[in-house]
Amino acid sequence: MPDVLIELFSEEIPARMQTRAAEDLRKLVTDGLVEAGLSYAHARAFSTPRRLVLALEGLSAESPTLREDRKGPKVGAPQQALDGFLRSTGLTMEQLHVHEDKKGAFYVAHFQKPGRPAAAILAEVLEKTIRSFPWPKSMRWGSGALRWVRPLHSIIALMVTEAGAEVVPLDIDGITAGNTTRGHRFMAPGAFTVSSFEDYAAKLKRAFVVLDAAERADMIEHEVKNRAFALGLEPIEDKGLLAEVAGLVEWPVVLMGEIGAEFLDLPPEVLQTSMREHQKFFSLKDASGRIVRFVTVANRETADNGATILKGNQKVLTARLSDAKFFWENDLRVVRNEGLTGMAEGLANVTFHNKLGSQKARIDRIAALAREIAPLVGASPDLAEEAARVAKADLRSSMVGEFPELQGTMGVYYAKAAGLPEAVANACKAHYQPLGPSDEVPSEPVSVAVALADKIDTLTGFWAIDEKPTGSKDPFALRRAALGVIRLVLERDASLPLTSNLANHIFLHRTGQTLASIEAMQAEYDRVLSDSNRIHAEAERGLVEQFPAAAEAAMVAKKGDLVRMKDHNDLLLAEVSEAVVRAADLLAFFHDRLKVFLKDQGIRHDVIDACLAMPGNDDLTLLVKRAEALSAFLKTDDGENLLQGFKRANNILTQAEAKDGVEYSFGAEAKFAETDEERALFAALDQAEAQIAPAMAAEDFAAAMSAMAALRAPIDAFFTAVQINTDNQIVRRNRLNLLHRIRTTCAGVADLTKLEG
Amino acid sequence: MSARAENSPVRPRSFQEVILRLQAYWAAKGCAILQPYDMEVGAGTFHPATTLRSLGSQPWAAAYVQPSRRPTDGRYGENPNRLQHYYQYQVLIKPSPPDLQELYLGSLDAIGIDTSLHDIRFVEDDWESPTLGAWGLGWEVWCDGMEVSQFTYFQQVGGHDCRPVSGELTYGLERLAMYVLGIDHVMDMPFNDPGSPIPLTYGDIFRQTEQEYSRHNFDGATTEMLLRHFEDAEAECEKLLAFEPQDPNSGKRIVMAHPAYDQCIKASHLFNLLDARGVISVTERQAYIGRVRALAKKCADAFVTTTAGGWVPESAAS
Structure with a gap:
């Protein structure tokens, strides 16, 4: 059983692509081999900045002989x-x-059909893999047509058996596979030959290349921790940076440096972001949380133990942090002199979206909405509005201009520097949250109000201009925003009627006016109308005889006003209907997101559908409570059986109605009951109805469910004892009407017809 | 590694020595050492020796210094490393040779960066020029954490696929020289040898012009005129390209790709000036960039119908 070694040696592969590429190499090659009838015992893939490597063990020597029948x-x-x-x-x-x-x-x-030697198959599979490799971006070079992520220089393709290593015959656009590679670009640039994977890995290590990215990451992490602990410091964990840095070096050498004292007062987030983004440095913090040292990872050892490298890095860092310090001090001066509102002023000139106006216009809308929502989430309307007005001010700060990822974070610092209340300051950052399904949901009421207003404004805005997410395309992260609203509302147990909020806001986006302003508009119309009538009446009475021309002109003008106003009113009324339609569509989008969210919590989508049919389905908290109660109920024996009984009643009734062409919807009377079971069901329905309506009104879903559960036994008994279709038409009609009562009584809790099973 | 290190000459002593060593190095590697293009450009890439010559099938190897202007980067000569007028060193080789990385590293050695003591890294950085309709893949090259060059394999220029592919190297000369010379403020950098009878610093030569041009770029330039000139350049570019290829005077086929491209360069620089004057809004910005790109594409279309662009007359082809 031969082993296989493949190395694709190229110019530097972007760090972010390496891991995925190694995995793609493994999958494409092994899939191709298996498809051609070969098997293998084990496959491992590796990546460094300059190589993708695949090591296969126990490959079959040839594909099996196959019989083809004709x-x-x-x-x-x-x-x-x-x-x-x-x-x-x-x-x-x-x-x-x-x-x-x-x-x-x-x-x-x-x-x-004779089997083929593994080497021939491997050559084919490897060529196909290289020619169709799924790089996120690939390129041509020189005069060739071959595409790779960066120029591909050499290929090792080796089959290793007890007899020795053999090069797989392969030539791709002039690159001939061989058994030669090179070591570290600077520390061991010479070529050497290899005879097996073990030989390859060992020689690489001697040539200053650590093949395995995980091993390089471990080395870095370990060394960073050691350096930190020796000084009583702690590294700030950053897995993304660790993976990236491991993809930038073949021979990691960790170097630690100091941060100039003049920069230690910068917020730690600023230090960390500047060092990470620009220089890919790790940050070390002391016990108080201040960042006091940096760690850089070089790609080589030097005769001066990295002194020159560290000096260079330190110099670049000083230049970078001088910029950051300049931004920080500049921003602080602005907020101390003009407040955060002063900083926010420039937002009028920043376009949020060309159909949705400036950031300033957006903030005005959010502030008004936050004020409305505040009481529903237990926040002070004044604070919520104030927070909304300053929450995005830091977008105009020089710091966020340089480091967009610090938006919100800087807002908190600047709001505090401007002397704003804690709750307002915190909202600057928290109103962006939750940023994803696993991100924290803000808990402070003011933050919740602004977060909700921000997200609802975004969603309604894009619904107003027909920029809804389609398929995998969601450029404005609207699904995330909707999930954010859902989590915010549920976490707070808030009762927020979405329909009116959504319709109002969509109307606002499309017309620039609030729905409330329509009343004012109507009043204005009435006033002009009565003016017009008065002038008309005065003219009639001859009161304006002396000035007939003026009166005439006034009347014509008023008439023009009226026509214009009526057109305008008609337009706005059409917009009201449009807003209502779009709000319903957006609510359905929320419901879809809610289903996805609740599915993860074990609530089936049909259970939610059953509850969606009930009034008040735009109150997500209420909706979820209903769904939870119904879901729990359906898991009980009573629930399961009641559902069967309900379905039976509903089926019989539906069939009878279809057959008879009438609706049995009214007039079941106990006096026509013939059996005890019938009479018992009447009584049970009376009792259940009497309990369900008030329980639902009080949002006591457990009580409503248990009232419904009490119907289970009488319904079962009824179906066991009673034949619906009797010859006596009066009795039959009465029983069908009774079935209808089961339907309506249960419908007071949820639409059970939506349930599966 | 040691071979290069041992051969490294001593560190250069001035800004001009860094330039002279790059010139000598790339000349020794076979590049034609060209002179700067005599127009205002934002980067060395705009030189027709790069933009146009990267198109078509004709081989090419050129290196040159290009004064570059970025009106918005003016800081009145006060910022330690930001200038509205600075120098780029540009190398373009078509087709890109297989050892271009090695050649590049050799140039660092030539200017006194001992690669056995420094940490040189190729960090992903894909290049795109919306105004030229061009893009390529490559890296920014880091020396001890500082970006010292851009390294790009051109894939498309002026909307045309590059076949063969050119390798482009761009060095920011001031920053690189400051690093090599150990200077913290660009104005303090020796321009000629500090031991010369009349030693001159970068500041002696450029502090005043940085002030004058900063004022000009931010406040002085007449925007109405700039707008008018932009329109003129755009119209002239299109007009020159609309001529019949056959020249009645000489009886030859003469496509005016370069004169038209000059107008495209002009339009681009005028746009940069307008941008610095702050009279272009965010949405207008995209529209202006699109207009310059349209010109660049038309010039590229024209260039590939010229001999230098690889065009072969039909009589010769058949």
């Missing part, structure tokens, strides 16, 4: 047919086989 004529078929078959296969009668199936015996020609 079906011929039936046994006993005319000789002519048989001759034809022999001619076409080139076989003799003796070489044919006889198979049998349901239709009888027939001749079959057996052909052997």
Whole structure:
């Protein structure tokens, strides 16, 4: 069983692509080999900045010999047919086989498809893999047509058996596979040959290349921790940076440096971001949380133990941090002199979206909405509005201009520097949250109000201009925003009627006016109308005889006003309907997101559908409570059986209604009951109805469910004892009407017809 | 590694020595050492020796210094490393040779960066020029954490696929020289040898012009005129390209790709000036960039119908 070593050696592969590429190499090659009939015991893939490597163990030496059958004529078929078959296969009668199936015996020609040596298959699979490699971005170089992530220089393709290593014959656009590679670009640039994976890995290590990215990451992490602990410091964990840095070096050498004292007062987030983004440095903090040292990872050892490298890095860092310090001090001066509102002023000139106006206009909308929402989430309307007005001010700060990822974080610092209340300051950052399904949901009421207003404004805005997410395209992260609203509302147990909020806000986006302003508009219209009437009446009475021309002109003008206003009113009324339609569509989007969210919590989508049919479904908290209660109920024995009973009643009723062409919806009377079971069901329904309505009104879903559960036994007993379809039409009609009562009573809790099973 | 290190000459002593060593190095590697293009450009890439010559099938190898202007980067000569007028060193080789990385590293050695003591890294940085309709893949090259060059394999220029692919190297000369010379403020950097009879610093030569141009760029330039000139350059570019290829005077086929491209360069610089004057809004910005790109594409279209652009007359082809 041969082993295989493949190395694709190129110019520097972007760090972010390496891990995925190694995995793609493993998958494409092994899939190709398996598809060609080979098997293997074990496959491992590796990546460094300059190489992708695959090590296969226990590959089959060749693909199995396969038999291919070709079906011929039936046994006993005319000789002519048989001759034809022999001619076409080139076989003799003796070489044919006889198979049998349901239709009888027939001749079959057996052909052997010989297996192929693994090396030939590997060469084909590797060539195909290289030519169609799924790089996120690839390029051509020189005069060639081959595409790779950066120029590909050499290929090792080696089959290793006890007899020795053999190069797999392969040539791709002039790159001939061999058994040669090179070490570290600077520390061991010479070429060397290898004879197996073990030999390769060992020689690479001697040539200052650590093949395994995980090992490089471990080395870095370990060394960073050691350096930190020796000084009583702690590294700030950053897995993303660790993975990236491990992809930038073949021979990691950790160097630690100091941060100039003049920069130690910068917020730690600023230090960390500047060092990470610009220089890929790790940050070390002291016990108080201040960042006091940096760690850089070089790609080589030097005669001066990295002194020159560290000095260079330190110099670049000083230049970078001088910029950051300048931004910080500049921003602080602005907020101390003009407040955060002063900083926010420039937002009028920043376009949020060309159809949704400036950031300033957006903030005005959010502030008004936050004020409305505040009481529903237990926040002070004044604070919520104030927070909304300053929450995005830091977008105009020089610091966020340089480091967009610090938006919100800087806002908190600047709000505090401006002397704003703690709750307002915190909202600057928290109102962006939750940023994803696993991000924290803000808990301070002011932050919640602004976070909700921000997200609802975004969603309604894009719904107003037809920029809804489609398929995998969601450029404005609207799904995330909707999930954010859902989590915020549920976490706070808030009762927020979405429909009116959404419709109002969509109307605002499309017309620039609030729905409330329509009333004012109507009043204005009435006023102009009465003015017009008055002038008209005065003219009639001859009061304006002296100035007939003026009165005439006034009347014409008023008439024009009226026509214009009426057109405008009609337009706005059409917009009201439009807003309502879009709000319903957006609510359905929320419901879809809610289903995804609740599915993770074990609540089935049909349970939610059953609850969606009930009034008040735009109150997500209420909706979820109903769904939870119904879900729990359906898991009980009573729930399961009641559902069956309900379905039976509903089916019989639906069929009867379809057959008779009438609706049995009214007038079941106990006096027509013939059996005790019927009478018991009447009584049970009376009782359940009496309990369900008030329980639902009080949002006591457990009580409503248990009232519904009490119907289970009477319904079961009823179906066991009573035949619905009797010859007595009065009794039959009465029973069908009784079934209808089961339907309506249960419908007071949820639409059980939506439930599956 | 040691071979290069041992051969390294001593550190250069001035800004001009860094330039002279790069010139000598790339000349020794076979590049034609060209002179700066005599127009205002934002980067060395705008030189027709790069933009146009990267198109078509003709081989090419050129290196040159290009004064570059970024009106918005003016800081009145006060910022230690930001200038509205600075120098780029540009190398363009077509097709890109297989040892271009090695050649590049050799140039660092030539200017006194001992690669056995420094940490040189190729960090992903894909290049795109929206105004030129161009993009390529490559790296920014880091020396001890500082970006010292851009290294790009051109894939498309002016909307045309580059076949063959050119390798482009761009060195920011001031920053690189400051690093090599150990200077913290650009104005303090020796321009000629500090031991010369009349030693001159970068500041002696450029502090005043940085002040004058900063004022000009931010406040002085007449925007109405700039807008008008932009329109003129755009119209002239299109007009020159609309001529019939056949020249009635000489009886030759003469496509005016370069004169038209000059107008495209002009339009681009005028746009940069307008941008510095703050009279272009965010949405207008995209529209202006699109207009310059449209010109660049038309110039590229024209260039590939010229001999230098690899065009072969039909009579010769058949």
